[in-house]
Amino acid sequence: MEILRKLSTGIARIEVLIGAALGAVTTALILLNVVTRSFAKALFWVDEAAITSMVWMTFLGASAAIHHRQSVAVTFVPDMLRGPVARALLIATDLAVLVFFCVLFALAWNWFDPITLARHGFDTGAFSGATFNFIYSEVSTTLGVPKFWLWLIVPIFAFGASVHALNNLAQTAYGGPETGPLGSDREVA
Template identity: 40%
Template sequence: MRRISLAVAALEKGALVICMALVLGLVLLNVVTRSINYSLFWVDEAAVFAMVWACFIGASLLVHQRMDFAVTLLTDPLPDRLRHAARVVVDALVLGFGVLMVVLCWWWFDLPTLVAQNWNLQAFFEVNYNGIYMDRPTTVNLPKWPFFLVMPWFALTTTLHATANLLEDLAAMRSGEAFAERQEAEV
Protein backbone atom coordinates (compact mmCIF):
# COMPACT_ATOMS: atom_id res chain seq x y z
CA MET A 1 0.00 0.00 0.00
CA ARG A 2 2.87 2.37 0.82
CA ARG A 3 4.39 1.84 -2.66
CA ILE A 4 1.12 2.74 -4.36
CA SER A 5 0.84 5.79 -2.11
CA LEU A 6 4.38 6.83 -3.04
CA ALA A 7 3.66 6.44 -6.77
CA VAL A 8 0.46 8.47 -6.52
CA ALA A 9 2.28 11.12 -4.47
CA ALA A 10 4.91 11.44 -7.20
CA LEU A 11 2.12 11.96 -9.74
CA GLU A 12 0.50 14.52 -7.44
CA LYS A 13 3.78 16.45 -7.09
CA GLY A 14 3.98 16.79 -10.86
CA ALA A 15 0.32 17.78 -11.13
CA LEU A 16 0.77 20.34 -8.36
CA VAL A 17 3.72 21.92 -10.17
CA ILE A 18 1.66 22.10 -13.37
CA CYS A 19 -1.31 23.65 -11.55
CA MET A 20 0.84 26.27 -9.85
CA ALA A 21 2.62 27.10 -13.12
CA LEU A 22 -0.79 27.44 -14.74
CA VAL A 23 -1.95 29.80 -11.99
CA LEU A 24 1.19 31.90 -12.38
CA GLY A 25 0.91 31.95 -16.17
CA LEU A 26 -2.76 32.89 -16.10
CA VAL A 27 -2.22 35.67 -13.56
CA LEU A 28 0.68 37.07 -15.58
CA LEU A 29 -1.41 36.85 -18.77
CA ASN A 30 -4.16 38.73 -16.96
CA VAL A 31 -1.75 41.46 -15.85
CA VAL A 32 -0.35 41.89 -19.35
CA THR A 33 -3.72 41.94 -21.11
CA ARG A 34 -5.18 44.40 -18.62
CA SER A 35 -2.15 46.68 -18.91
CA ILE A 36 -2.68 46.93 -22.66
CA ASN A 37 -6.41 47.46 -22.10
CA TYR A 38 -7.39 44.14 -23.69
CA SER A 39 -8.87 42.13 -20.80
CA LEU A 40 -9.56 38.44 -21.23
CA PHE A 41 -12.38 37.79 -18.80
CA TRP A 42 -12.06 34.01 -18.85
CA VAL A 43 -8.51 34.18 -17.47
CA ASP A 44 -9.66 35.08 -13.94
CA GLU A 45 -12.01 32.14 -13.76
CA ALA A 46 -9.46 29.74 -15.24
CA ALA A 47 -6.89 30.87 -12.66
CA VAL A 48 -9.39 30.21 -9.88
CA PHE A 49 -10.06 26.70 -11.19
CA ALA A 50 -6.32 26.01 -11.43
CA MET A 51 -5.81 27.24 -7.87
CA VAL A 52 -8.67 25.08 -6.58
CA TRP A 53 -7.11 22.05 -8.28
CA ALA A 54 -3.75 22.93 -6.72
CA CYS A 55 -5.32 23.20 -3.26
CA PHE A 56 -7.03 19.82 -3.42
CA ILE A 57 -4.05 18.02 -4.94
CA GLY A 58 -1.76 19.68 -2.40
CA ALA A 59 -4.03 18.70 0.49
CA SER A 60 -3.92 15.06 -0.58
CA LEU A 61 -0.14 15.28 -0.88
CA LEU A 62 0.05 16.71 2.64
CA VAL A 63 -1.85 13.68 3.95
CA HIS A 64 0.72 11.44 2.26
CA GLN A 65 3.61 13.40 3.75
CA ARG A 66 1.93 13.54 7.17
CA MET A 67 2.22 17.30 7.10
CA ASP A 68 -1.42 17.94 7.88
CA PHE A 69 -2.41 20.33 10.63
CA ALA A 70 -1.88 19.00 14.14
CA VAL A 71 -2.61 20.29 17.61
CA THR A 72 0.09 18.66 19.67
CA LEU A 73 -0.72 20.43 22.93
CA LEU A 74 -2.55 17.32 24.14
CA THR A 75 -0.29 14.65 22.69
CA ASP A 76 3.18 16.08 23.45
CA PRO A 77 3.05 15.35 27.21
CA LEU A 78 1.86 11.76 26.63
CA PRO A 79 4.20 8.79 26.86
CA ASP A 80 5.42 7.41 23.52
CA ARG A 81 2.95 4.52 23.47
CA LEU A 82 -0.09 6.75 24.02
CA ARG A 83 1.23 9.33 21.55
CA HIS A 84 1.52 6.59 18.95
CA ALA A 85 -2.02 5.41 19.75
CA ALA A 86 -3.24 9.00 19.28
CA ARG A 87 -1.50 9.07 15.89
CA VAL A 88 -3.36 5.89 14.91
CA VAL A 89 -6.65 7.47 15.97
CA VAL A 90 -5.89 10.57 13.87
CA ASP A 91 -4.98 8.37 10.88
CA ALA A 92 -8.27 6.51 11.31
CA LEU A 93 -10.19 9.80 11.42
CA VAL A 94 -8.47 11.03 8.24
CA LEU A 95 -9.29 7.71 6.59
CA GLY A 96 -12.92 8.08 7.67
CA PHE A 97 -12.99 11.57 6.15
CA GLY A 98 -11.55 10.22 2.90
CA VAL A 99 -14.11 7.43 2.72
CA LEU A 100 -16.91 9.91 3.45
CA MET A 101 -15.65 12.11 0.61
CA VAL A 102 -15.62 9.10 -1.76
CA VAL A 103 -19.24 8.33 -0.85
CA LEU A 104 -20.32 11.97 -1.25
CA CYS A 105 -18.60 12.23 -4.63
CA TRP A 106 -20.30 9.00 -5.73
CA TRP A 107 -23.67 10.48 -4.78
CA TRP A 108 -22.86 13.84 -6.35
CA PHE A 109 -21.69 12.54 -9.75
CA ASP A 110 -24.35 9.78 -9.66
CA LEU A 111 -23.02 7.85 -12.65
CA PRO A 112 -25.49 4.93 -12.31
CA THR A 113 -28.43 7.31 -12.80
CA LEU A 114 -26.69 9.04 -15.71
CA VAL A 115 -26.11 5.68 -17.41
CA ALA A 116 -29.70 4.61 -16.64
CA GLN A 117 -30.89 7.77 -18.42
CA ASN A 118 -28.80 6.84 -21.50
CA TRP A 119 -26.43 9.79 -20.88
CA ASN A 120 -29.34 12.20 -21.44
CA LEU A 121 -28.42 15.18 -19.25
CA GLN A 122 -31.92 16.66 -19.18
CA ALA A 123 -33.45 13.32 -18.14
CA PHE A 124 -30.72 12.95 -15.50
CA PHE A 125 -31.58 16.38 -14.12
CA GLU A 126 -35.32 15.61 -14.09
CA VAL A 127 -34.74 12.41 -12.11
CA ASN A 128 -32.61 13.83 -9.30
CA TYR A 129 -32.45 17.64 -9.79
CA ASN A 130 -28.67 17.41 -9.97
CA GLY A 131 -27.33 19.91 -12.51
CA ILE A 132 -23.67 18.94 -12.20
CA TYR A 133 -23.38 17.92 -15.84
CA MET A 134 -25.35 20.88 -17.21
CA ASP A 135 -23.82 23.79 -15.28
CA ARG A 136 -21.37 26.07 -17.05
CA PRO A 137 -19.00 28.63 -15.57
CA THR A 138 -19.68 32.29 -16.25
CA THR A 139 -16.85 33.02 -18.67
CA VAL A 140 -14.95 29.81 -19.54
CA ASN A 141 -17.94 28.40 -21.49
CA LEU A 142 -17.12 24.76 -20.79
CA PRO A 143 -19.09 22.34 -18.65
CA LYS A 144 -18.22 22.59 -14.95
CA TRP A 145 -18.08 18.85 -14.29
CA PRO A 146 -14.52 18.36 -15.63
CA PHE A 147 -13.33 21.01 -13.18
CA PHE A 148 -15.15 19.16 -10.39
CA LEU A 149 -13.21 15.94 -11.09
CA VAL A 150 -10.59 17.11 -8.62
CA MET A 151 -13.03 16.23 -5.82
CA PRO A 152 -13.20 12.48 -6.51
CA TRP A 153 -9.44 12.51 -7.15
CA PHE A 154 -8.89 14.16 -3.76
CA ALA A 155 -11.27 11.73 -2.08
CA LEU A 156 -9.63 8.63 -3.56
CA THR A 157 -6.04 9.73 -3.04
CA THR A 158 -6.67 10.96 0.50
CA THR A 159 -8.25 7.59 1.29
CA LEU A 160 -5.26 5.81 -0.25
CA HIS A 161 -2.68 7.89 1.63
CA ALA A 162 -4.57 7.68 4.92
CA THR A 163 -4.88 3.89 4.55
CA ALA A 164 -1.14 3.58 3.91
CA ASN A 165 -0.38 5.80 6.92
CA LEU A 166 -2.75 3.86 9.17
CA LEU A 167 -1.38 0.48 8.12
CA GLU A 168 2.17 1.71 8.63
CA ASP A 169 1.38 3.06 12.11
CA LEU A 170 -0.47 -0.11 13.12
CA ALA A 171 2.46 -2.25 11.98
CA ALA A 172 4.88 -0.05 13.91
CA MET A 173 2.66 -0.23 16.97
CA ARG A 174 2.52 -4.04 16.79
CA SER A 175 6.26 -4.32 16.33
CA GLY A 176 6.87 -2.09 19.31
CA GLU A 177 8.83 0.46 17.29
CA ALA A 178 9.39 3.57 19.36
CA PHE A 179 7.24 6.50 18.28
CA ALA A 180 10.05 9.01 18.76
CA GLU A 181 12.33 7.05 16.42
CA ARG A 182 9.55 6.93 13.82
CA GLN A 183 8.96 10.65 13.98
CA GLU A 184 12.65 11.35 13.45
CA ALA A 185 12.71 9.02 10.45
CA GLU A 186 9.76 10.85 8.87
CA VAL A 187 11.47 14.24 9.08
Protein backbone atom coordinates in the same frame (compact mmCIF):
# COMPACT_ATOMS: atom_id res chain seq x y z
CA MET B 1 0.81 -3.45 3.01
CA GLU B 2 3.76 -2.90 0.66
CA ILE B 3 1.37 -2.62 -2.30
CA LEU B 4 -0.66 0.01 -0.44
CA ARG B 5 2.50 1.96 0.39
CA LYS B 6 3.63 1.88 -3.25
CA LEU B 7 0.17 2.90 -4.44
CA SER B 8 0.07 5.82 -2.00
CA THR B 9 3.59 6.90 -2.97
CA GLY B 10 2.75 6.69 -6.68
CA ILE B 11 -0.44 8.70 -6.28
CA ALA B 12 1.42 11.32 -4.21
CA ARG B 13 4.11 11.66 -6.88
CA ILE B 14 1.46 12.20 -9.56
CA GLU B 15 -0.35 14.72 -7.32
CA VAL B 16 2.85 16.69 -6.73
CA LEU B 17 3.78 16.63 -10.42
CA ILE B 18 0.36 17.78 -11.61
CA GLY B 19 0.12 20.27 -8.73
CA ALA B 20 3.48 21.81 -9.68
CA ALA B 21 2.38 22.07 -13.32
CA LEU B 22 -0.86 23.72 -12.22
CA GLY B 23 1.14 26.14 -10.07
CA ALA B 24 3.07 27.18 -13.19
CA VAL B 25 -0.20 27.46 -15.15
CA THR B 26 -1.74 29.60 -12.41
CA THR B 27 1.28 31.90 -12.39
CA ALA B 28 1.24 32.20 -16.19
CA LEU B 29 -2.48 32.96 -16.22
CA ILE B 30 -2.13 35.66 -13.58
CA LEU B 31 0.77 37.23 -15.47
CA LEU B 32 -1.25 37.07 -18.68
CA ASN B 33 -4.10 38.79 -16.88
CA VAL B 34 -1.81 41.56 -15.63
CA VAL B 35 -0.33 42.15 -19.08
CA THR B 36 -3.64 42.14 -20.94
CA ARG B 37 -5.26 44.46 -18.39
CA SER B 38 -2.37 46.90 -18.62
CA PHE B 39 -3.10 47.21 -22.35
CA ALA B 40 -6.86 47.49 -21.70
CA LYS B 41 -7.40 44.19 -23.53
CA ALA B 42 -8.33 41.96 -20.59
CA LEU B 43 -9.28 38.39 -21.40
CA PHE B 44 -12.50 37.75 -19.52
CA TRP B 45 -11.92 34.01 -18.99
CA VAL B 46 -8.44 34.23 -17.43
CA ASP B 47 -9.66 34.90 -13.87
CA GLU B 48 -11.84 31.80 -13.78
CA ALA B 49 -9.12 29.66 -15.37
CA ALA B 50 -6.53 30.88 -12.83
CA ILE B 51 -8.87 30.27 -9.90
CA THR B 52 -9.74 26.79 -11.15
CA SER B 53 -6.08 25.95 -11.66
CA MET B 54 -5.22 27.19 -8.18
CA VAL B 55 -8.08 25.22 -6.59
CA TRP B 56 -7.00 22.00 -8.32
CA MET B 57 -3.37 22.64 -7.29
CA THR B 58 -4.42 23.19 -3.67
CA PHE B 59 -6.50 20.02 -3.48
CA LEU B 60 -3.73 17.92 -5.04
CA GLY B 61 -1.15 19.45 -2.71
CA ALA B 62 -3.34 18.81 0.33
CA SER B 63 -3.70 15.16 -0.63
CA ALA B 64 0.06 14.79 -1.13
CA ALA B 65 0.61 16.46 2.26
CA ILE B 66 -1.50 13.74 3.88
CA HIS B 67 0.74 11.12 2.28
CA HIS B 68 3.83 12.82 3.69
CA ARG B 69 2.15 13.53 7.05
CA GLN B 70 2.81 17.23 6.57
CA SER B 71 -0.72 18.52 6.98
CA VAL B 72 -1.37 21.36 9.38
CA ALA B 73 -1.84 19.89 12.85
CA VAL B 74 -2.02 20.96 16.46
CA THR B 75 0.53 18.76 18.20
CA PHE B 76 0.55 20.10 21.75
CA VAL B 77 -0.95 16.92 23.27
CA PRO B 78 0.74 14.35 20.97
CA ASP B 79 4.14 15.93 21.62
CA MET B 80 3.71 15.35 25.38
CA LEU B 81 2.84 11.67 24.98
CA ARG B 82 5.13 8.66 24.65
CA GLY B 83 4.80 4.92 24.26
CA PRO B 84 1.51 3.11 23.77
CA VAL B 85 -0.61 6.18 24.53
CA ALA B 86 1.10 8.18 21.77
CA ARG B 87 0.69 5.27 19.38
CA ALA B 88 -3.02 4.89 20.26
CA LEU B 89 -3.60 8.62 19.70
CA LEU B 90 -1.83 8.47 16.34
CA ILE B 91 -3.91 5.43 15.31
CA ALA B 92 -7.11 7.20 16.39
CA THR B 93 -6.08 10.31 14.44
CA ASP B 94 -5.24 8.28 11.34
CA LEU B 95 -8.56 6.45 11.62
CA ALA B 96 -10.50 9.71 11.95
CA VAL B 97 -8.75 11.12 8.87
CA LEU B 98 -9.53 7.93 6.92
CA VAL B 99 -13.20 8.00 7.93
CA PHE B 100 -13.48 11.68 6.97
CA PHE B 101 -12.08 11.13 3.49
CA CYS B 102 -14.10 7.97 2.91
CA VAL B 103 -17.26 9.91 3.80
CA LEU B 104 -16.16 12.75 1.50
CA PHE B 105 -15.60 10.25 -1.33
CA ALA B 106 -19.02 8.68 -0.73
CA LEU B 107 -20.66 12.12 -0.80
CA ALA B 108 -18.82 13.06 -3.99
CA TRP B 109 -19.81 9.71 -5.57
CA ASN B 110 -23.42 10.40 -4.64
CA TRP B 111 -23.15 13.95 -6.00
CA PHE B 112 -21.71 12.87 -9.36
CA ASP B 113 -23.87 9.70 -9.38
CA PRO B 114 -22.08 8.01 -12.31
CA ILE B 115 -24.18 4.83 -12.09
CA THR B 116 -27.46 6.69 -12.62
CA LEU B 117 -25.85 8.77 -15.37
CA ALA B 118 -24.82 5.55 -17.13
CA ARG B 119 -28.34 4.13 -16.69
CA HIS B 120 -29.63 7.16 -18.58
CA GLY B 121 -27.21 6.50 -21.42
CA PHE B 122 -25.01 9.44 -20.38
CA ASP B 123 -27.83 11.77 -21.40
CA THR B 124 -27.30 14.64 -18.97
CA GLY B 125 -30.76 16.09 -19.65
CA ALA B 126 -32.50 12.81 -18.80
CA PHE B 127 -30.25 12.40 -15.76
CA SER B 128 -31.10 15.91 -14.49
CA GLY B 129 -34.82 15.40 -15.11
CA ALA B 130 -34.89 12.10 -13.25
CA THR B 131 -32.69 13.04 -10.29
CA PHE B 132 -33.01 16.84 -10.00
CA ASN B 133 -29.22 16.78 -9.87
CA PHE B 134 -27.98 19.40 -12.34
CA ILE B 135 -24.26 18.82 -11.85
CA TYR B 136 -23.78 17.86 -15.50
CA SER B 137 -25.97 20.67 -16.86
CA GLU B 138 -24.36 23.71 -15.24
CA VAL B 139 -21.81 25.60 -17.34
CA SER B 140 -19.03 27.78 -15.95
CA THR B 141 -19.52 31.50 -16.29
CA THR B 142 -16.59 32.50 -18.49
CA LEU B 143 -14.84 29.31 -19.55
CA GLY B 144 -18.05 27.87 -20.96
CA VAL B 145 -17.23 24.31 -19.91
CA PRO B 146 -19.53 22.07 -17.89
CA LYS B 147 -18.86 22.73 -14.21
CA PHE B 148 -18.57 19.04 -13.39
CA TRP B 149 -15.13 19.09 -15.05
CA LEU B 150 -14.08 21.80 -12.61
CA TRP B 151 -15.67 20.01 -9.63
CA LEU B 152 -14.12 16.66 -10.55
CA ILE B 153 -11.23 17.52 -8.24
CA VAL B 154 -13.43 16.74 -5.21
CA PRO B 155 -13.77 12.97 -5.82
CA ILE B 156 -10.18 12.81 -7.12
CA PHE B 157 -8.97 14.49 -3.93
CA ALA B 158 -11.17 12.32 -1.72
CA PHE B 159 -9.93 9.13 -3.38
CA GLY B 160 -6.25 10.07 -3.19
CA ALA B 161 -6.53 11.30 0.39
CA SER B 162 -8.38 8.09 1.36
CA VAL B 163 -5.57 5.96 -0.06
CA HIS B 164 -2.97 8.07 1.77
CA ALA B 165 -4.95 7.95 5.03
CA LEU B 166 -5.35 4.16 4.76
CA ASN B 167 -1.62 3.82 4.13
CA ASN B 168 -0.82 6.05 7.11
CA LEU B 169 -3.14 4.01 9.32
CA ALA B 170 -1.61 0.73 8.14
CA GLN B 171 1.92 2.02 8.70
CA THR B 172 1.06 3.25 12.19
CA ALA B 173 -0.94 0.21 13.27
CA TYR B 174 1.13 -2.58 11.71
CA GLY B 175 4.64 -1.25 11.57
CA GLY B 176 6.66 0.85 9.23
CA PRO B 177 7.70 4.43 9.67
CA GLU B 178 6.63 5.58 13.12
CA THR B 179 6.26 9.27 12.49
CA GLY B 180 4.19 11.88 14.20
CA PRO B 181 1.44 13.93 12.61
CA LEU B 182 3.88 16.48 11.22
CA GLY B 183 6.35 13.92 9.93
CA SER B 184 8.65 14.29 12.92
CA ASP B 185 10.86 11.38 13.85
CA ARG B 186 9.76 11.23 17.46
CA GLU B 187 9.40 7.78 18.92
CA VAL B 188 5.82 6.68 19.60
CA ALA B 189 6.28 2.97 20.23
